[in-house]
Amino acid sequence: xxxxxxxxxxxxxxxxxxxxxxxxxxxxxxxxxxxxxxxxxxxxxxxxxxxxxxxxxxxxxxxxxxxxxxxxxxxxxxxxxxxxxxxxxxxxxxxxxxxxxxxxxxxxxxxxxxxxxxxxxxxxxxxxxxxxxxxxxxxxxxxxxxxxxxxxxxxxxxxxxxxxxxxxxxxxxxxxxxxxxxxxxxxxxxxxxxxxxxxxxxxxxxxxxxxxxxxxxxxxxxxxxxxxxxxxxxxxxxxxxxxxxxxxxxxxxxxxxxxxxxxxxxxxxxxxxxxxxxxxxxxxxxxxxxxxxxxxxxxxxxxxxxxxxxxxxxxxxxxxxxxxxxxxxxxxxxxxxxxxxxxxxxxxxxxxxxxxxxxxxxxxxxxxxxxxxxxxxxxxxxxxxxxxxxxxxxxxxxxxxxxxxxxxxx
Numbered sequence: 053x054x055x056x057x058x059x060x061x062x063x064x065x066x067x068x069x070x071x072x073x074x075x076x077x078x079x080x081x082x083x084x085x086x087x088x089x090x091x092x093x094x095x096x097x098x099x100x101x102x103x104x105x106x107x108x109x110x111x112x113x114x115x116x117x118x119x120x121x122x123x124x125x126x127x128x129x130x131x132x133x134x135x136x137x138x139x140x141x142x143x144x145x146x147x148x149x150x151x152x153x154x155x156x157x158x159x160x161x162x163x164x165x166x167x168x169x170x171x172x173x174x175x176x177x178x179x180x181x182x183x184x185x186x187x188x189x190x191x192x193x194x195x196x197x198x199x200x201x202x203x204x205x206x207x208x209x210x211x212x213x214x215x216x217x218x219x220x221x222x223x224x225x226x227x228x229x230x231x232x233x234x235x236x237x238x239x240x241x242x243x244x245x246x247x248x249x250x251x252x253x254x255x256x257x258x259x260x261x262x263x264x265x266x267x268x269x270x271x272x273x274x275x276x277x278x279x280x281x282x283x284x285x286x287x288x289x290x291x292x293x294x295x296x297x298x299x300x301x302x303x304x305x306x307x308x309x310x311x312x313x314x315x316x317x318x319x320x321x322x323x324x325x326x327x328x329x330x331x332x333x334x335x336x337x338x339x340x341x342x343x344x345x346x347x348x349x350x351x352x353x354x355x356x357x358x359x360x361x362x363x364x365x366x367x368x369x370x371x372x373x374x375x376x377x378x379x380x381x382x383x384x385x386x387x388x389x390x391x392x393x394x395x396x397x398x399x400x401x402x403x404x405x406x407x408x409x410x411x412x413x414x415x416x417x418x419x420x421x422x423x424x425x426x427x428x429x430x431x432x433x434x435x436x437x438x439x440x441x442x443x444x445x446x447x448x449x450x451x452x453x454x455x456x457x458x459x460x461x462x
Contacts, residue, residue, distance in 0.1 A: 066232050073224040080220060084213045088206075095206065098199045101137040105195060108134045109188040115172075116182040124176065131169050138162050148205065154198045161191050246275045250282055257286065310378040312356060313363035318385075321377035325387055325436040333436075334396030334429040336386040336403075337443035341422045341455040343382040354414050355382075358421055361412050369403050384423075385440070393429040393460060400425040400458045408456060424450035425458040432462075 108130040115123040138159070165187060171180045249267055256264055266283045308320035316324070325335070340346075340362060347355040359382060366376050366384060375387040388396050404425055411418040426446025428439050446459040453459065 062235055065235060066228070069228055069231055073228055077217075077220055077224065080216070084217075087209065088213075092206075094202055095199065097137075097140055098195060098202060101134075101140070102192060102195045102199060104130070104134040104137040105188060105192050109185055109192065112172075112181050112185040112188065116178050116185060119176065119178045119181075124173070127181070128173055135166075148201065151198060151201050154194060154201075158191065158194055158198070161187070161194070165191070243275055246279055250279065253282070253286070257289070313360055313378050315363050315367070315384070316375060316377035318377060318379050321375060321379070321385055321387065322436075322440075324375050325440065328387070328389065328430070329434055329436055331434075332390055332392065332430055333439070334388040334391040334393060334427065335439050335443040336388065336396055336400045336425060336427050337379065337440070337447050338384055338400070338403075338423045338425040339447065340382040341424055341451075346419075350414055350419075354412075354419075357414070358382075358412055358419075361410070362407060362421065362423065365407055365410060366403065369406055370399060374399075385443075391429070393427065393431060393462070396427045396429060397458060397460050400427050404456065404458055422456035424455045426450060427458060427460045 108127070111123070111127040111130040115127045165184060168180050168184045168187070171177050172184065246267070253264055253267065264286070266286065267279045308316055310317045325333075340358060343355065343358070346358055359378075362382075362384065363376075363378065366386070370376060370386055371388075373389055375389075377385050377387075379385040386399070388399065391399070404423060407421060407423050411420055413419075424447055426443040426449070428442030428446060430436075430439050433439065442461040446461040449459040449461075450457040
């Protein structure tokens with residue numbers, strides 16, 4: 053699902069929740085309207101009952117003052133109308149116990165009125181009519197009290213409904229806002245968090261951190277596609293960087309290594325020696341004896357083979373902490389860190405002996421090879437070039453003294 057669909061879904065959910073809340077509010081309003089209508093009908097029935105009582109009471113007074121046949125018939129008519137309203141009041145539903153007691157008392161009084169009304173209509177007794185008028189005054193007061201009670205209940209109910217409506221609007225509004233906020237937070241988090249991770253990973257890559265892992269995001273929206281593209285870019289970048297590092301290492305090796313012997317070349321060796329300034333170290337400088345004659349006799353290919361042979365022995369004999377290099381042509385040089393002159397001399401003598409005992413196979417012939425060595429250390433000087441120069445002087449002395457020797461320059 054893409055981001056557009058997610059936002060549309062978010063909107064649809066918000067609208068659905070709003071519709072549900074509006075439906076609940078409408079149902080509540082409808083319920084309140086029904087209840088209000090019932091109260092109104094009750095009040096109307098009571099008012100009509102009261103009106104019929106007043107008309108009936110007035111007709112009795114007229115008949116008591118002027119007992120004519122027409123007034124008697126009018127009284128009977130008003131009484132019948134009153135009985136109809138009484139019948140309607142029997143169907144009046146009230147919840148208050150006191151109102152229910154008032155209605156029961158009212159119906160008892162109606163029974164007495166009916167009994168006395170028979171005397172009035174059958175015996176045409178004016179005195180009873182006047183008495184009945186007085187009784188009805190009390191009944192009118194009871195009906196008025198009932199009407200007042202119902203009106204009070206209606207007012208209380210209206211205020212309660214108003215409070216419920218306000219509460220319902222507040223609760224529904226807060227609920228809608230809360231649900232929308234939570235959904236928006238969840239949706240925003242699903243978008244913002246991956247973007248923050250992408251930003252963090254991008255900064256780490258920019259700072260040179262090439263050890264970060266792939267971002268894991270299973271979303272199939274635009275953020276997921278962006279993450280997938282980032283991971284692909286990251287992998288391609290790491291591959292290119294790794295290749296560049298390999299190329300750089302190869303270039304570094306080529307720049308610092310002698311191609312023939314795979315020993316360090318003169319440039320690298322001299323930079324390594326310069327780093328030893330202020331420290332104790334020794335230098336062994338040696339070359340292959342009679343190398344020009346070997347080249348002239350057997351050719352340069354054999355000469356190169358002789359150089360590789362000596363370099364191989366050199367790498368296998370000297371300690372690992374030593375730095376070995378081809379100083380030029382048939383010359384080799386060894387840096388011995390922290391080694392004093394005696395230790396360097398022992399290493400040189402050991403190397404000279406092993407080389408002397410070795411042979412090189414050339415055209416089914418075994419050729420012997422020897423080397424002359426010059427040794428110097430940093431006891432009297434910390435100048436690395438001076439130490440190398442002293443070792444070169446020692447090499448020159450070894451050549452002058454008969455070759456295949458180790459000469460130490462103090």
